[in-house]
Amino acid sequence: MGIGNVLRWLATSTRRIVHQTWNEIPELAHQTLRTQGGRAFLIFVVVYVLTTFYCAHTFKRDPTSAFFDPRYGYERIYSLKRQEQAEVFIAAARSNHSAVNTPQTPKLCVGISTIGRPGKQYVSYTIGSLLEGLTEQERAEIHLVTFIAQTNPSLHPIYEEQWLEAVSDDVMLYNVSKETLGYLQGLERGRDYRVKGAHDYAYVLERCIESKAPYIAILDDDTLAVAGWYPRAMAAVGRAEADTPQKQGPGWLYLRLFFTEEFLGWHSELWHVYLRYSLAVSLGTGLALIALRSCGWQSLISDRILFVTCFVCVPACIGLYFLAGRLSLHPLKPGVYQMPRYGCCGQALLFPRDMAFVVLARFRERGIGFPDALVEELANEKGYMRWAVIPSLIQHIGSISSKGDDFGAMAKHAVSVAEKIWSFGFEMYDASKG
Numbered sequence: 001m002g003i004g005n006v007l008r009w010l011a012t013s014t015r016r017i018v019h020q021t022w023n024e025i026p027e028l029a030h031q032t033l034r035t036q037g038g039r040a041f042l043i044f045v046v047v048y049v050l051t052t053f054y055c056a057h058t059f060k061r062d063p064t065s066a067f068f069d070p071r072y073g074y075e076r077i078y079s080l081k082r083q084e085q086a087e088v089f090i091a092a093a094r095s096n097h098s099a100v101n102t103p104q105t106p107k108l109c110v111g112i113s114t115i116g117r118p119g120k121q122y123v124s125y126t127i128g129s130l131l132e133g134l135t136e137q138e139r140a141e142i143h144l145v146t147f148i149a150q151t152n153p154s155l156h157p158i159y160e161e162q163w164l165e166a167v168s169d170d171v172m173l174y175n176v177s178k179e180t181l182g183y184l185q186g187l188e189r190g191r192d193y194r195v196k197g198a199h200d201y202a203y204v205l206e207r208c209i210e211s212k213a214p215y216i217a218i219l220d221d222d223t224l225a226v227a228g229w230y231p232r233a234m235a236a237v238g239r240a241e242a243d244t245p246q247k248q249g250p251g252w253l254y255l256r257l258f259f260t261e262e263f264l265g266w267h268s269e270l271w272h273v274y275l276r277y278s279l280a281v282s283l284g285t286g287l288a289l290i291a292l293r294s295c296g297w298q299s300l301i302s303d304r305i306l307f308v309t310c311f312v313c314v315p316a317c318i319g320l321y322f323l324a325g326r327l328s329l330h331p332l333k334p335g336v337y338q339m340p341r342y343g344c345c346g347q348a349l350l351f352p353r354d355m356a357f358v359v360l361a362r363f364r365e366r367g368i369g370f371p372d373a374l375v376e377e378l379a380n381e382k383g384y385m386r387w388a389v390i391p392s393l394i395q396h397i398g399s400i401s402s403k404g405d406d407f408g409a410m411a412k413h414a415v416s417v418a419e420k421i422w423s424f425g426f427e428m429y430d431a432s433k434g
Contacts, residue, residue: 040305044313048320055324063424064265065325074422079395081431082224086128093128093163106143107215107234108350109208113147113200114221116156122222122398123158129225131167138230143211147172149200151185172207194368201371202363209356217257217350218371222398222418226429229393233257233350239336240387253355253384254375256339257348258394261424264342265326278318286310332390332425339388340379345421346372348394355384391425 060069110130114123127146131139146168153159153173165171174181187196201218208216215237226232236255244252266274289309293301321329349372351359362378363371379386398418 059325059328062325062328063262064327066323077427078429078431079224079397082129083125085132086125089128089132090124093167106213107141109143109211109213109216111145111204111208111218112221113149113204115149121157126221126223133227143169143213145170145207147204151181198363198369202360205360214353215350216356220347223347224395224397226393232393236336236389244385250382250384253379253386255350256343256388257350258392259343259388260422261327263344282310282314285314334390336387336389340386347396392423395423395426396421
């Protein structure tokens with residue numbers, strides 16, 4: 001029998017089965033409604049379908065949900081308002097060129113390493129959102145370092161803009177030997193981001209260490225800060241200090257000001273845990289029904305009802321539970337929590353000063369690697385505690401990566417790799433209060 005005959009036979013058989021089933025639907029429905037168990041199952045199906053529609057409508061912003069809709073998940077709600085506020089701040093800074101005055105020993109040094117990107121630049125949003133809304137006292141406690149990380153700084157669009165000098169405490173350029181400068185130029189030509197990125201991160205980190213600030217935050221140049229980020233961050237630091245054992249353990253390495261929730265869903269390596277709980281639920285339901293039957297409910301709980309409940313209804317509910325998404329059913333509570341795993345990415349990390357020396361030494365030792373990977377490697381190796389602020393105080397707004405590969409293997413949902421690095425919780429801040 002040829003493939004054509006097989007396909008025709010399958011088509012004919014399918015049409016016949018569909019036709020017979022369609023004709024028998026009224027009789028099957030009538031028979032189902034005649035029994036109490038059938039009516040109960042029909043009610044279950046209706047409720048299940050309605051619940052599925054509810055999940056599809058309610059959980060569309062949850063990246064861990066099967067009902068996630070990127071049109072809503074990646075929608076810029078709060079960040080658009082914050083970008084407007086940053087733009088207003090920078091526009092005012094362009095007409096006011098008075099330099100800032102910070103004390104010799106600030107409480108926090110914020111370091112930003114920036115390079116010119118093809119097309120849109122984001123660093124003005126980063127700086128504007130960090131400074132907009134600060135009180136005079138808060139601004140005086142911050143030492144802002146802006147590092148133009150290009151061997152030819154004039155190629156960066158903001159290099160000659162006067163507002164940069166006006167709002168920054170320190171505008172850094174490369175101050176290295178000719179040999180080192182030539183080495184860095186070779187890295188730029190070869191687009192070796194793993195080496196140059198590590199070098200630049202260490203370079204700006206070292207400058208912040210020199211400020212003698214007790215805490216140091218290193219931010220990417222395509223990020224956006226929530227209104228009131230500074231007092232929230234310092235309150236989170238206080239919580240991390242209080243909850244970290246002072247005499248036992250290696251201490252805490254960083255406070256994460258940004259993370260993406262995409263990796264906080266159900267994890268395949270925990271499948272045995274999920275299976276164990278699922279079996280327990282099914283078994284528990286079955287035992288409960290058997291106990292009810294022994295208490296005089298025999299007429300209501302037949303063997304068929306017991307079988308359908310345990311092997312159809314309960315598994316269907318368990319499946320919907322997992323499809324709904326972990327964050328939808330177990331949302332993250334605002335606060336400061338340990339995040340030793342699945343925290344991504346390194347757009348905004350805040351280090352205690354003593355740990356900044358440790359991180360700097362690791363970067364100098366390795367000399368190659370993406371900064372977030374190097375930091376996580378260090379934390380895993382030494383057993384340092386890692387804290388995160390929930391929700392994120394910083395958003396990643398870059399849609400064009402400085403490293404290229406915008407639509408490589410990691411891209412999905414028709415958004416670039418850079419756009420996928422997104423804090424979904426950040427967009428839920430109340431713009432009317434900012």
